[in-house]
Amino acid sequence: MSIKYKLIGSFFKEQTKNECHCVLFKTNTYYKNLSEDHKYTFRIRTLIFLWTTNFNSEPEFSLNNSMKIIISSAFVQITFGLKINTLNTFNNIFITHKSYSYKNNKAVFDGDVNLYTKKVNMSWPAIKKGFEISDDAINLSIHEFGHCLIFENAEKSYFSKIFNQSDLEIWKIHATENFYKIKSKKNKVLRNYAGTNLIELFSVALEAFFEQSEYFEYNEPQLYLSMANLLKQDPRNKLNPIFK
Numbered sequence: 154m155s156i157k158y159k160l161i162g163s164f165f166k167e168q169t170k171n172e173c174h175c176v177l178f179k180t181n182t183y184y185k186n187l188s189e190d191h192k193y194t195f196r197i198r199t200l201i202f203l204w205t206t207n208f209n210s211e212p213e214f215s216l217n218n219s220m221k222i223i224i225s226s227a228f229v230q231i232t233f234g235l236k237i238n239t240l241n242t243f244n245n246i247f248i249t250h251k252s253y254s255y256k257n258n259k260a261v262f263d264g265d266v267n268l269y270t271k272k273v274n275m276s277w278p279a280i281k282k283g284f285e286i287s288d289d290a291i292n293l294s295i296h297e298f299g300h301c302l303i304f305e306n307a308e309k310s311y312f313s314k315i316f317n318q319s320d321l322e323i324w325k326i327h328a329t330e331n332f333y334k335i336k337s338k339k340n341k342v343l344r345n346y347a348g349t350n351l352i353e354l355f356s357v358a359l360e361a362f363f364e365q366s367e368y369f370e371y372n373e374p375q376l377y378l379s380m381a382n383l384l385k386q387d388p389r390n391k392l393n394p395i396f397k
C-alpha cells in the first residue's frame with residue numbers, strides 16, 4: 154500500500170472511511186473488484202477529491218454525502234493509475250435533479266463541462282444510471298471528468314502535465330484512425346457520438362475502456378492499449394489494474 158495514502162488516510166475518521174467503503178462497495182463495480190490494498194487507496198483518493206471539490210445543487214434537490222462519494226469515485230477510477238488527485242480549474246460541480254437546457258438553446262443536456270463558468274454540470278438520474286448499469290459503456294460522470302482532464306492537461310505547463318506527452322501523441326494517432334472508422338460506420342466499439350471530435354472520442358472511449366474492456370481490446374487493440382498507456386492502468390486486471 155502507498156505510504157502516502159496511508160498517511161493521508163490517518164487524518165480521516167474511521168466512520169468517514171467506513172461510510173465511503175459502504176457506498177463504493179454498493180455502487181462502483183470497479184472498486185468492488187479491487188484488491189483490499191487498492192480499495193483502501195481508492196477510498197482515500199475518493200475522500201481527497203470530495204473534500205477539495207465544491208459540490209452544489211439546485212435548491213429543490215438535496216445532494217447528500219453518498220451522492221458526492223459516487224460522483225467522486227468516477228474521477229478516482231479514471232485517474233487511479235495517475236498522480237493527479239484533484240481538479241484545479243473544474244472543481245465546481247453542479248447537480249440538477251433532471252436533464253436541463255440553457256437559455257436560448259433548445260438542446261437538452263444530462264451533463265456538460267462549461268468552459269465559461271468552469272463548472273461541471275450533471276443530472277443526478279443520469280449519474281446514477283451510469284453506475285447502476287456498469288457494462289453498457291455509458292457513464293456520465295466518467296464522460297464529463299474525461300473532458301475535465303483533457304482541458305486541465307492542456308492548461309498545464311510541460312512539467313506538470315497530467316498525461317505523458319508522448320503517450321498522448323500515440324493515443325491521438327489511434328484515436329484519429331478510429332474517428333474515421335466511426336465516420337465510415339466501421340467502428341464496433343465506440344458509439345457514434347465519438348465521431349463529433351477527438352475530445353468527445355476521448356470521453357466516449359473512456360466509458361468503453363472501463364465498462365467493456367475485453368470487448369474494446371478485442372476489437373480495437375491499438376486504441377485500447379494506447380488508452381491503457383495513457384492512464385497507466387488496464388481495467389481487465391480487476392484486482393490490480395495499475396501499471397507498476
Ligand SMILES: [Zn+2]
Nearest residue numbers: 296300353356
Ligand atoms: Zn462530451
